[in-house]
Amino acid sequence: MWSKVFYFTMVPMVYAAVAIFIGGLIFKLAVVLFSKRFKGSLATYPKRLPRPVGVAVEALAVPSAFKKDKVFWLFILAFHISFFLLFIGHLELIREFKWIQLIPHEVFLGAGAVGIVLIISVLYFLFRRFRSPWREISVPEDFFILILLFLTMFLGSHLHLSARFYAGGGAFDIPIEAYREYLSSLLALKPVVPDGIAYSPHYVLVALHIFLANLVLILIPFSKVVHMVFAFLSLDLKRK
């Protein structure tokens, strides 16, 4: 029975999660882009940079956080940069990309540091919300998403670091090739869960990691994480 549950998590649920993620984002964008436009301007001044540059700087460098709280700003940047590196790292779990290997490295880039930085950042965001005044403005969604991200990243980091630690044989026996076979088969729409994963005693951890990652993907369009897209649009309004 558990093998069926794991297979469901590893295959049909992944397809469903990706479909909901992409469909959800398209739906959300369609809803806002077809909703009534504001006839005037919501701009604030001064406009020191050209519009696209200004939006990019504000969205990516978060100067408002830098001015207000430098520790928070550091964690915001650490989290978002690491998240980007994490995305690249997962691309490498599909197959090898030459452009990613410009800096020669073993999968993942950062030798495990990226995951650790993400975990620390998420814990900082979470514990920050336990304190006043952030505790008062937080809603259950805020805690749930951070806990979900923490668990996903913790398991992912554990799988990665263990594989790295036991590389060449040992207790942790899921080789990188098994992940590549699994993910590329998903991409090719000929899904298989390779023996390297399915017969590993750590299959449960992989399945749990994938399950949590599926939940993250499903939640992105319908939670505040949608700021990954909307931040650029709302900042653009400020400069129109």
Place this chain on the structure above:
Amino acid sequence: MEKEKIQELKSILKSRLNRPLRYYTDTCTRCGICYDSCHAFYGIPKKEYSPVGRAEVVRKLLKKYTRPSGFLFPYWGDAMKLGDAVLDQVFEAAWSCTGCRRCMVNCPFGIDTGQIMGVAKHLLIENGTAPEELIMLADAAVEKGKSIDQFKEGYKQVIHDLEKEVQKKLNLPSPDGLIPMEKQGADILYVGLAGAHSIVNPAIIFNAAKANWTLSFFEAVNFGFFAGDPDKTNFIAQRIIKEAMALNVKEVVIVECGTAFRILRALMGKLPFRVSSIVEVIHRYVEEGKVKLNKNSVSEPVTYHDPCQLGRNGGVFEEPRAVIRKIVSDYREMSPTREQNWCCGGGGGLVALDNEDFRIKTGKAKKDQIVATGAKIVVTACENCVSQLKTIKGGYGLDIEVKYLSELVCENLAIQSSE
């Protein structure tokens, strides 16, 4: 709360959900960076007066009635149902916000709490709990727009009396025509306020610059906007737009009233004429040499308060400073300044309400700023700001004088000999 009333309020929530509101509802991460960027929170540090605290009240209602998650899992985002207690929170949020948008400048996503509070005010109007003073003033402005012909003759007589003050100041031989009205093809349509000062000082400046101008029959202030009624806001603004188009003017110049300026310049869409603040026009005349000022004629320390709607929300920062620097020898900048300047606490219609204690408390940030400059004269360019700065002066016993920029200019005008 009655079901019909809830339905009406729900329909308002849905009708207000335009593109910016959708962004603002979905994007906020409650990071709290904006938390202490509000002058009200600075004066009274409680969650309800923080920008995110305020916005969340409306966002939770929007979530409840416009999002499936709010219907299916209300606890997920703390979605709230409409009810009397919630509408009390809506009232506190809306009527403690001046719409200064300092929080927007400090928000990583550029969320405009002023827009969200526009929804809150609209809900209160529909619920019948909006401040009556503002509703009455908005209704009076709408009524004037509908029956302007009844007002014209009486208004012309009042204006004729004001022409004598302009004549006296400029040492001119006759008062006739110094404040022209209904002048077809004038370059400028100037829109003042109800107070004589808002017409006399600009008239002195227009005459000194020999401008081809005419005075509007309407007052610039938009009580519909303050009250939060989009239909009345539009009607009141359209009175001026129609008058400008009928007179075929090239430029509409708005009195020292930040909100009136921003509404016409930024919120009414593209217009067939230029919209300027009187501050920009004074600066233009000074730079072109059409108006001459007595240089360094004020030796007392002077500071300038950026009205939020003129500076942060209108982009008029340097013009007033350039004019003041020509007149005063000891100009002192406030800190923080320009887009980070603290709101005085009187905008958004708050100054028209019976809330002086609240405004004194929430004016603490402005008081601290003024005191830190050591200035004896505070110049500004907004009717609401002047009223509120005078309230702060009284409330904290400050030894300062509050002046309009146009007033300072007129006091220090280098008068040419009469022709």
